[in-house]
Amino acid sequence: MDIQVLEGALVEVPTADVTGMARRAFGEFVGPGGELASYAFGWSTGSDPHVARLSVGIGAGNPGGGTFHAVIFANEGGHAFSLVDEPFERVPQGGPDLTAHQSRAHEDLPFVWWVTDRVMRHDRRAWWMRHWLLGTTCIQTAETFARREPVLLISHDADDGIWQLIGATAADGSTGKVRHLHHAVDEDASLIDVLDLPPGSSALREDVGRPWTSAD
Template identity: 80%
Template sequence: MDIQVVEGALVEVPTTDVTGIDRRAFGEFVGPRGELASYAFGWTTGSDPHIAHLSIGIGAGNPGGGTFHAVIFRHQDGHAYSLTDERFERVPQGGPDLSADQARAHGDLPFVWWVTDHVMQHDRRAWWMRHWLLGTTCIQTREVFERHEPVLMVSHDADDGMWQLIGASDADPDTGKVGHLHHAVDEDQSLLDVLDLPPGRHATRPGDGKPWAVHL
């Protein structure tokens, strides 16, 4: 059996002060030998510093079962994790909430980090969250930036790593706008499918809501 990361619900709720959105994504993990885990991760737009949260649950109903909680933060050019005492979410496969010390002493902690790495690699909402953590910038044509046109081409430059979002109009570098990639996804979640675009590749689609094709 191949490893499966199955995306579940995405819950989006305005913050109490209505200055941002609290996002929580849920899903299930199935390992190659049928190992099960449930997960939830989330972030709050407008929060400073940019720190995301994660819960991984294993062994529901078993003596060694538990729910592990961690924070995710920017580290150098990527991200890192740190166990925390703070409970984030309850997940179906989880058991009792573990403190950071209990989690560090747990024999299944390597499995939990393995699950976490696969979730971050394969859940499209995790790509979105990672771009938020890293503050990834992108150049958008004026028409896309002002939401007059949908994004029809996404490019990830090989030279400088810059992302570009282009609509139906010809791209004019003199009128392009610089913004954050995660804000573009806030407005158009169909971009989730191309947030893992490798450097040197670009993706196109014939119209809003149509499938993306990735090109060299």
């Protein structure tokens, strides 16, 4: 099935208390039959509990058009969605803001959830947000943790699901630093391209800005 998830702008601003970053990612969806939708999702580092926000708009200018709003939260090792009344973002393909009740009664709600699933699967910023939601941990070498070296090898262990971030210096288990994976991406956004590595896979690159290739 031929679909397109087109990443748009990423807006990043410090949170009101300056303890983290508030991020909002925008994009467009094109379905196999030319169906259009716009979306926005966002999260704020430092917030507790970890809950993200989502808006999906369809049918701009049409009687049945509207913008659906939801929260995204961790659930049983994955993520889940719940419709809400409070609007999050205005998006180009959207129409009037729908309440949770109106959204549940809308005939196109299954299409909206289908769009949402594809966005979470294909938008790289959604991978970043998902690791934040789930609190994914990683082990970094001391050199990459201190930012003395860039991450050149990243792996996702098949047995325990641990992510490892390694630079030019070989990994030394006695000096590895455990932290949340999303913090490493906060510091080096070029890691975003490999945040969907399946367990048992790894990727490497020659330097920052160079393409990632499979290390398997």
